Amino acid sequence: MNTVNTIVYQTPQFSILSESQMRYLHLAALEVLRRTGVRFHHQSALELLKEAGAFVSDGNLVKFPARMVEDAIASAPSRVIMCNRDGEPAVFLEDRKVNFGTGSDCINFLDHETGEHRKFVTQDLINGYHLCDALPNIHFVMSIGIPTDVETDLAYDTQMALMLEHTTKPLVFVTNDLDSCQRAIDMAAAVAGGHEALRERQSILLYSEPSSPLQQSDTAIDKLMLMAKHELPVVHSPAPLMGGTGPITMASGLAMSVAEIFSSLVVHQLTKPGAPYIFGAGLHHMDMKAAQICYASPEFQLTKSAIAQLGRWYGIPTWGYAGCTDAKVMDEQAALESLLSVMMAKFSGANLIHDVGYMESGLTCSFEMIVLTDELIALTDNLMKGIEINDDTLMLDEIHQVGPGGHFLNTQQTMNRFKDFWYPNLLDRSIRPTWLEEGGTTLGERLTSRVKEIIKEHQPKPLDPEKKRQVQEILAQAGR
Numbered sequence: 001m002n003t004v005n006t007i008v009y010q011t012p013q014f015s016i017l018s019e020s021q022m023r024y025l026h027l028a029a030l031e032v033l034r035r036t037g038v039r040f041h042h043q044s045a046l047e048l049l050k051e052a053g054a055f056v057s058d059g060n061l062v063k064f065p066a067r068m069v070e071d072a073i074a075s076a077p078s079r080v081i082m083c084n085r086d087g088e089p090a091v092f093l094e095d096r097k098v099n100f101g102t103g104s105d106c107i108n109f110l111d112h113e114t115g116e117h118r119k120f121v122t123q124d125l126i127n128g129y130h131l132c133d134a135l136p137n138i139h140f141v142m143s144i145g146i147p148t149d150v151e152t153d154l155a156y157d158t159q160m161a162l163m164l165e166h167t168t169k170p171l172v173f174v175t176n177d178l179d180s181c182q183r184a185i186d187m188a189a190a191v192a193g194g195h196e197a198l199r200e201r202q203s204i205l206l207y208s209e210p211s212s213p214l215q216q217s218d219t220a221i222d223k224l225m226l227m228a229k230h231e232l233p234v235v236h237s238p239a240p241l242m243g244g245t246g247p248i249t250m251a252s253g254l255a256m257s258v259a260e261i262f263s264s265l266v267v268h269q270l271t272k273p274g275a276p277y278i279f280g281a282g283l284h285h286m287d288m289k290a291a292q293i294c295y296a297s298p299e300f301q302l303t304k305s306a307i308a309q310l311g312r313w314y315g316i317p318t319w320g321y322a323g324c325t326d327a328k329v330m331d332e333q334a335a336l337e338s339l340l341s342v343m344m345a346k347f348s349g350a351n352l353i354h355d356v357g358y359m360e361s362g363l364t365c366s367f368e369m370i371v372l373t374d375e376l377i378a379l380t381d382n383l384m385k386g387i388e389i390n391d392d393t394l395m396l397d398e399i400h401q402v403g404p405g406g407h408f409l410n411t412q413q414t415m416n417r418f419k420d421f422w423y424p425n426l427l428d429r430s431i432r433p434t435w436l437e438e439g440g441t442t443l444g445e446r447l448t449s450r451v452k453e454i455i456k457e458h459q460p461k462p463l464d465p466e467k468k469r470q471v472q473e474i475l476a477q478a479g480r
Helices: 019-035 044-051 067-076 123-135 152-166 179-193 195-200 218-230 250-271 298-314 332-348 366-381 398-404 413-419 434-439 443-457 466-480
Strands: 038-040 055-057 062-063 080-083 090-093 100-103 108-110 117-119 171-173 204-208 234-236 284-287 319-321 352-356 365-366
Touching: 019 067, 038 044, 038 100, 038 250, 044 117, 044 218, 044 250, 080 204, 090 123, 090 352, 100 123, 100 366, 108 179, 123 443, 152 171, 152 179, 152 319, 152 466, 179 195, 179 204, 179 218, 179 466, 195 284, 195 434, 204 218, 218 234, 218 352, 250 298, 250 366, 284 298, 298 319, 298 332, 319 332, 319 365, 332 366, 352 366, 365 366
Parallel strands: 100 352, 108 365, 171 204, 204 234, 319 352
Antiparallel strands: 038 062, 055 062, 080 090, 108 117
């Protein structure tokens, strides 16, 4: 018998900024671009901007009329679909859909076998890509670390070749110059079946940055324009330090960051209107006591959430951060800060969330941290389901049939629905005697065991031998 007809169902979410605050920040960013401008150390970009109506003075200082910025915003696509290695849609960058992946270029590795804090080598990267390939809640892979057992000039090419071979998931890559960026594109095209196939079924995305405050380097703009010409997605994300390379308040830091994003977007869209672009910024503050960037501060949680909200307001897919910590080892601080960042990422709804596994403010990577974050993402996925309230879930007939003093243990509805709740893989809920009987392990011990198990047992789908040969040939050309 139905007695309630209203559906009340709201996924948990929140907004950091009001509509008027977003409008205020937008106008502030436009004023920075009109009044102060951005220095472009790139001759072709300067010519392109001047021809389109920007004001160029003092050699390379560019000031933007509002219409150029707003035309670029209107030109950028509102969704980007990233495919896996086989060309199948895998990551949807749109609305509030949230996807998680690793970070890039950590200097140090926290060895899961020995506990040693040391430099990365090639085998560590291979193990990391296998680990991420196996974890269901790691949706894309970024390079993780810098291998020290290859020539420095080949580090980025090596990362790209290894990622293409050792995982089928979509890739976010970094490069150090135009040539290495082109080689990364060529490698991905060889795997995809050609450049046109890669453009149709986009499986790679470039991460690059402007030079805060308010500068665009020759190398960064080279790569930005190259990605636009190939119609492949790019995030050109400012990373200012409030109190260092950025102003000290969050409001001012956001205004400057948005201005830097838009100076990039204008060039990008002038190069190729409609090319895919991701809206992102990592606005951290500098801890003046430690003289160190903060990945887990409440202020960073606020600014990254504000960036996600602004990107949606502009109708552009968004970039974010989670699964990272300022802790030095896989301890209670690391777990707490990872959970905080994952929850904030979920609530804010940024589309592409990187840096899973980062420790020590981005200097070190831990595989245990990646596995823990995978578990926390599953936890927050269930949190984000909210509470569904309708005739089916209210089960008033069930309440009536059991009645006062009864129990629901053996009802059909209980049998049908008990698996709807989330059951963790690594977080332990057993009573103490059972926990002791099963070894009395800590979460850290279980994480290390799981890392070892995956690396030992999981083998990603092999890359086609001919495609692997083509990738290796491009890598060899880089060496020559």
